[in-house]
Amino acid sequence: MNGFVYPTIASTGSKQEDFIPKDWKAIKNVESDFNGDGLLDLALVIQKINPIQFDSADYFPKILLIAFQEPDRTYKLNTSTFKIFGEGNWGIGDEAFVNISPQRNLLKITFCTGGTARAYMNYYFQYRNNEWQLVEYTDELYQVPSRDLYVTDINFLTLTMESYTKLNGKKIVDRKKGKPDEIFRLNDITSTNIKLTDIDASTFIDPFKG
Secondary structure (H helix, E strand, O other): OOOOOOOOOOOEEEOHHHOOOOOOOEEEEEEEEOOOOOEEEEEEEEOOOEEEEEEEEOOOOOOEEEEEEEOOOOOEEEEEEHHHHOOOOEEEEOOOEEEEEEEEOEEEEEEEOOOOEEEEEEEEEOOOOEEEEEEEEEEEEEEEEOOOOEEEEOOOOOOOOEEEEOOOOOEEEEEOOOOOOOOEEHHHOOOOOHHHOOOOOOOOOOOOOO
């Protein structure tokens, strides 16, 4: 990306600001007990304050950080990744990232892309077996300004894929059983394999294969 080098993140800190490098800022932050030890952990998305040039356009690099709280109330960096945000603009109005939010012990990451035909992509990660694994994915497609909604919901724990449409307020459901080819880990996901709009709804397949 034009020689851009992402900064090194501190391994420990007593507060959120200790993990934010110089010339970067936090744009989203949440707290939840992600590892089940009864302590509130920290997840935040940080962004470079000034944009860089990528394909003749301004681009703001981002990093997702997750830090677990220690018994002494300090924080220890558990993971960080920038690959999920991609290397360039691919969303509505260039910006694809929408939000992070805790869902009990899950971390939900939302992206949006498209124009009049839009796709909201929601990724639910859980800290399992000492790593962040994708446990659920939903893809919500709709045509602006229509209220008709086309949804694909893949649950990697129950091994089910549910596709349904909402047409004129009526919900039509098609449910599939199957097994994904592999475990999808947070640090392995990039912007080129998180666009899951081409899922073959007739079979439950590896959703990251185009």
